Amino acid sequence: MIQPLERVSPQTVKFECDCTLYSADVVAKVLYWLMGEFRIYQQSVLPNSLSVTLEKKQGPLTDVELEVLQDRLNLDLNDYRLRKIIREETREIRAILYVKAFAPYDSDVLSGEEE
Amino acid sequence: MDAGYRLLPFLFRRLGDRELLVNEAGDFLIEPAGTVEQIATHRLEVGSELYKDLAANCFVADNPSPMFLDNYACRIGSRKAFLNDSTTLHIFVLTLRCNQNCTYCQASSRDANASSVFDMKKEELFQAIRLMFQSPAAGVTMEFQGGEPSLVPELLKAAVEYAELLNAEFEKRITYVLCTNCVALTDELLAFCREYDILISTSLDGPEFLHNSNRGKADSYANVLEGIRRARVCLGNDRVSALMTTSELSLQYPEEIVDSYLENGFSGIFIRALNPYGLAVEYANRKSYYERFLVFYQRMLDYILRLNSEGMFFVEEFTALLLRKMLSPFPTGFVDLQSPAGIVNSVIVYNYDGYVYASDESRMLGAIGDNTFRLGHVSESRAKIWAGPHVRRIARLWATEFIAGCADCAYQGYCGADPVRNYSTQGDMYGVRPMSFFCGKHKAVIDHLFSLLIHREQEVMPIFRSWLSGRRS
Numbered sequence: 038m039i040q041p042l043e044r045v046s047p048q049t050v051k052f053e054c055d056c057t058l059y060s061a062d063v064v065a066k067v068l069y070w071l072m073g074e075f076r077i078y079q080q081s082v083l084p085n086s087l088s089v090t091l092e093k094k095q096g097p098l099t100d101v102e103l104e105v106l107q108d109r110l111n112l113d114l115n116d117y118r119l120r121k122i123i124r125e126e127t128r129e130i131r132a133i134l135y136v137k138a139f140a141p142y143d144s145d146v147l148s149g150e151e152e
Numbered sequence: 153m154d155a156g157y158r159l160l161p162f163l164f165r166r167l168g169d170r171e172l173l174v175n176e177a178g179d180f181l182i183e184p185a186g187t188v189e190q191i192a193t194h195r196l197e198v199g200s201e202l203y204k205d206l207a208a209n210c211f212v213a214d215n216p217s218p219m220f221l222d223n224y225a226c227r228i229g230s231r232k233a234f235l236n237d238s239t240t241l242h243i244f245v246l247t248l249r250c251n252q253n254c255t256y257c258q259a260s261s262r263d264a265n266a267s268s269v270f271d272m273k274k275e276e277l278f279q280a281i282r283l284m285f286q287s288p289a290a291g292v293t294m295e296f297q298g299g300e301p302s303l304v305p306e307l308l309k310a311a312v313e314y315a316e317l318l319n320a321e322f323e324k325r326i327t328y329v330l331c332t333n334c335v336a337l338t339d340e341l342l343a344f345c346r347e348y349d350i351l352i353s354t355s356l357d358g359p360e361f362l363h364n365s366n367r368g369k370a371d372s373y374a375n376v377l378e379g380i381r382r383a384r385v386c387l388g389n390d391r392v393s394a395l396m397t398t399s400e401l402s403l404q405y406p407e408e409i410v411d412s413y414l415e416n417g418f419s420g421i422f423i424r425a426l427n428p429y430g431l432a433v434e435y436a437n438r439k440s441y442y443e444r445f446l447v448f449y450q451r452m453l454d455y456i457l458r459l460n461s462e463g464m465f466f467v468e469e470f471t472a473l474l475l476r477k478m479l480s481p482f483p484t485g486f487v488d489l490q491s492p493a494g495i496v497n498s499v500i501v502y503n504y505d506g507y508v509y510a511s512d513e514s515r516m517l518g519a520i521g522d523n524t525f526r527l528g529h530v531s532e533s534r535a536k537i538w539a540g541p542h543v544r545r546i547a548r549l550w551a552t553e554f555i556a557g558c559a560d561c562a563y564q565g566y567c568g569a570d571p572v573r574n575y576s577t578q579g580d581m582y583g584v585r586p587m588s589f590f591c592g593k594h595k596a597v598i599d600h601l602f603s604l605l606i607h608r609e610q611e612v613m614p615i616f617r618s619w620l621s622g623r624r625s
Contacts, residue, residue: 069556073586112166115189120163120560122192127161130216134161134176137225138232 039114042107047097050106051090053082059114061087063121067113156198157212160224164188165562167602175210177227178477178565182606227481231565234483234490234498237289239538241487241499243512244280246307247271247299248504248519252333253368260519261299271304272504278314279530280502285318286534291325295353297512299504302332305341312348329353334379335372342386349391352383356394356416358402358409366399377416384417395422403444406452410459410466420467421456423449425593427513427573438577442589446596453600460615472619474601477566480620487511489568489594491558493550496527496543506530508537510546513572524581525572546571549582557585567594 042050054064064087068077071091078090091106098106162175171187174180183202190196191212196203198214206212210224234240248270250261262270284292294315296308308330315326328350337352345352357363360373367373383392396402396409413421425445456468473486487494495510502508507526509515514525525546528537537543550569552558558569573590574583585591604612 066560070586072584116164116166117560119188119192123159123162123188126159126192130158130221131161131176133221134225134228137221138229141229 039110042103042110044098044103045090046092048093049090050098050103051088052110054087054089054114056085056087059118060121063114063117064089066117066120067110070113156194157196157203157207157214158216159192160210160213160216162211163560163562163564167599167606170606172562172602173206173211174562174565176565177210177224177481178231179209180478180562181205181209181211182602230481231483234485235492237291237498239287239496239498239500240289240291240485241293241295242280242284242287243295243297243499243501244277244311245272245297245299245501245504245515246277246301246311247304249303250298250300250333251303251335252300252372254366260516264300264303270299270504272307272502273506274307274310276506276530277307277311277502279506280508281311281315281318283502283508283530283534283537284315285322285324289324291327293327293329295329295331297331300333300336301330302336302338302341305338305344308341309344312344312350316348327351332379333367333372333376334383335375337379337383339382339386342383345383345391346387350387352387352392354380354383354392354394355397356380356413356418357396357399358405359412362399362401362405362409363412365401366397380416389417394418395424397424398426398445398448400441403441403448406448407455410452410455414459414464414466419465420469420472421452422469423452424470427516438589442593446593446600449597450600457604457612457615460618461611465618467619470597471601472616474566474598475616476620478598478601479616488570489566491550491552491564491567491569492547493569493571495525495546495550495570495572496538497550500527500537502530508532510543511572513576517572517576524575546581555582555585557588557591561595563595563598566598567591 039052039054042052044050056064068079068089071077074094076092076094078092080088082088160175162173164174165172166185167182169185170182171185172180172182173188187202191206196206196212203212207214213220248260248262249264249266251264284294294311296311301308312328319326328348330345330350331353334352334354344350354376356376357366363373363376364370380392380394394413396413402409410421426441453468453471456466459466473484473489476482476484477489483490485498487499490498495514499511500508501510501512501515503515503518506529507518508528508530509518510525510527517524518526525542527542528540549555550571552561552564552567552569555569558564558567561567570590571581571583574588575581577589578584578587
């Protein structure tokens with residue numbers, strides 16, 4: 038969970054993220070999906086804290102939208118944290134699976150042909 | 153990591169109060185919210201019913217044995233079996249000239265009476281066919297497009313006869329497809345189609361007023377239907393298929409479009425959104441179009457499901473393609489939704505001017521002066537075209553498995569990468585998924601299908617299975 042979003046202006050909110058809970062790559066992936074609707078500004082404020090400002094691209098951010106955004110951020114941060122756990126724990130086995138899956142076809146059919 | 157079990161790679165997505173889990177082979181489970189947290193943090197009770205389900209479906213394992221890994225890898229490989237064949241769909245743009253005037257034309261076609269400079273030169277056509285035969289694929293499809301290819305019957309005949317001649321040596325399975333508006337099909341051309349078993353793929357946009365409006369001709373509907381009738385008589389009903397394109401006007405008439413397909417003897421329809429090429433790029437508000445397209449898709453699919461529930465067998469082909477990816481272990485051959493992308497890997501285009509493009513959409517960009525996806529000329533070697541600098545550049549970003557936004561998406565295995573679409577809509581091949589209509593559309597469509605499977609399984613599953621088997625439920 039992050040602290041409640043702080044409204045900075047009618048179209049801008051900010052929050053701080055504890056990077057001991059959510060790593061920088063997890064935060065980056067969450068923010069990536071907000072790029073369509075928001076301009077995003079990030080700043081490191083402490084060794085393990087990230088300040089994020091979100092500015093809505095079109096129109097003011099209503100109270101309802103603010104609430105939806107808060108819920109979305111909390112869910113997405115948690116989901117990307119879980120994805121990271123799964124990805125890191127399964128990285129090796131995934132590599133093995135893909136090597137085995139495509140090893141029989143690991144030849145360049147175009148090799149040897151004159152360019 | 154706890155000693156209890158090991159995670160196997162999987163992706164997930166929230167669907168309301170459920171979580172959809174999809175493994176590397178595309179198999180999925182739908183579980184209550186909170187399940188993924190339990191699995192990932194190793195708080196799952198080994199031996200529980202959920203654990204058994206997850207283990208049976210390759211989401212977790214006690215201690216994966218080499219045999220298990222071999223079997224699982226084999227299933228992953230099967231889903232990518234389309235790569236084994238190399239390029240199978242070879243599109244020949246025989247001419248840019250056309251006898252219709254479609255409002256949404258994506259091919260930048262020219263008037264039927266325009267100069268023959270817009271027709272493919274026979275020598276270059278033969279060079280293209282020789283390139284096609286160098287493909288390692290055991291079976292290839294030669295698709296003739298335009299403009300309107302029936303305006304150059306002599307080129308069509310020359311292409312088929314030359315391919316047959318060369319095939320005496322290569323012995324490939326060749327499927328011929330003539331993409332035509334059916335307006336100018338002569339008896340002679342139809343007889344030729346019958347002789348070489350050529351499939352007819354045509355366009356029908358719906359009821360008369362809608363079709364004529366889209367085509368920019370008052371008599372188009374009558375002419376197309378007459379052409380379809382004659383083609384069916386000559387070739388057989390199953391040798392003639394039709395595609396519809398969803399214009400702005402079409403968005404208001406989903407049920408009427410399905411009814412017109414039924415009235416005209418079709419047993420299915422392929423719901424196809426406009427592509428952002430050619431004239432179609434000029435539609436004012438692309439965002440609004442895609443939002444309305446999704447409503448249109450859901451309304452049309454709902455209507456089709458109702459008809460099937462009442463005993464009719466009528467397939468929505470785009471849905472069937474997605475369902476095949478979701479419910480079966482096999483690839484579909486649908487080049488628009490593949491990873492690695494269908495361009496080059498599965499489809500290549502020989503344009504009327506002798507240049508080779510990565511896909512049909514690539515040559516449409518070429519037609520408006522952008523040759524980013526022009527791979528070379530038919531006079532060049534296969535190695536230079538298929539593995540030249542253009543393809544190597546595109547290949548760095550043509551797989552959903554590793555591009556931003558797709559790499560974590562649960563629909564990765566059902567969707568596809570489309571560098572051409574990214575480039576044409578966002579100005580860069582890599583693309584930004586949160587602002588991609590391609591991504592938004594496919595996510596919404598697949599969400600809808602999973603929603604149907606969750607909330608209306610008893611009703612829709614028999615219908616979906618019948619679509620995949622091709623038999624009535």
